[in-house]
Amino acid sequence: MEELFLCNSISFLDILHPSDLIISTSKVTSITGPSGSGKSTLLYFLNGTKSPSSGDIFYKGHNILNIDIVLHRRKVLLVEQKPVLFPGSVQDNLIIGCEIQKKAIPSKQQLQQYLDEFKLHVALDGPMSSLSGGESQRICIIRCLLLEPEVLLLDEPTASLDEVTANHVIEYIIDMHHQNSMKLIYSSHSKKLSSIADEHIDIQQKKILRLS
């Protein structure tokens, strides 16, 4: 088993994980635990937008504090639990990541394809304000997929999506994972959704458990 992330004796909130926590390259990983247990925080550590109070995070053997953190975030993209939208149209929101990273803007056809794939029946030039929470969440996921990250972190995709859609989205991304070897890590408190993953991390009573 090849390691992708290594969390070396990290502590945060009241959680102390004295040993190494390994997330492997090839598998789909789920992080479970009750709300407020620190699932999201752990995801934020992985892309370096937050840091544990002690301990280090390694990505492919490099301490993420020693590499260009912005480049790291571009490889390890995080979709937040609550969809965050920017002013402008649906299309503006889809391509904002490409604009930020100065990547080629995808064609309308490509964008439309994604919308269809994610069962989104919205106009590209329509306003974001008319979208539901679940629709917005899918826009946020597509926004990250367009950037072709090495790792995709999904924070509680079930929070804004109904179970059927969440399952569909995860399965689609797992499919991408098989095709493009994009690593998927997601947090969820839904037992059903976490069963799709083949590697599990569980945070219970201030302890991180790794169950394979």
Next chain:
Amino acid sequence: MSDIDLIRLIIAYSLILMLYLFMKIRRIQQDKLLIVASFRMTIQLVLAGYLLRFIFQMHNTWLTLGIILLMVTFAVLNVRKLAQKRLTSSMVKSIVVSLSTGTLLVLVFFLLAVVNPPSLFDPRYWIPLAGMIIGNAMTGISIGLKTLLDNVESNKDQIQTSLHLGAQPQEAIRSIVNKSFEAAILPTLNSMLGMGIIFLPGMMSGQIIAGSSPITAIRYQIGIMLGISGSVSLSIFLFSITIWKSFFNAKKQFTP
């Protein structure tokens, strides 16, 4: 110029008395503030008058410089007070750098290149012009800071998400900093629009009453308006290219 004698000056206070009575009758709350404000205005101006007379008589370059630095210091303290929020030391640093550099550079340029006083370090020119330039830059930075803090607060999520999408910190906050730049410079631009039609600026009115030709007065006024816009924009520019650091740590994480 005809001097206003003391009795006539006291008569002018009847206007404040009128306002006071109106507040009393209508039970408007700010009557105490009115008394304090008029009292402070009187004391402060009397002191300023005597202080200025003393400084002009001394005609000492170091004293003039000291007074100007004191004005900048008060301006910084005022910005801090007007922010009504606790500022981090990094924010204060940005305010100090932008306000002092922006005003002093423009002041020196304006006096040497534009006004060119007969005696180079004549406090009669330096002090009043410094007052106008520093005062306006202070208002600009104050508005800019307030707009910035409010907008960072209401756009926290977008800033965080921009970082998640791989933005550099200064990119993630750029549009918000630009908005605060606009808000800060707008009052200066608006006052330029209305100048001469809606109101005659205080300095120009003063010069005309003191006997200067209106043509001389407008030359000064145009000059000082350009000086003010210059110092406001330079201060605000320096402020916007330094302040973003206050919202991020060395790990490029958002720390609002």
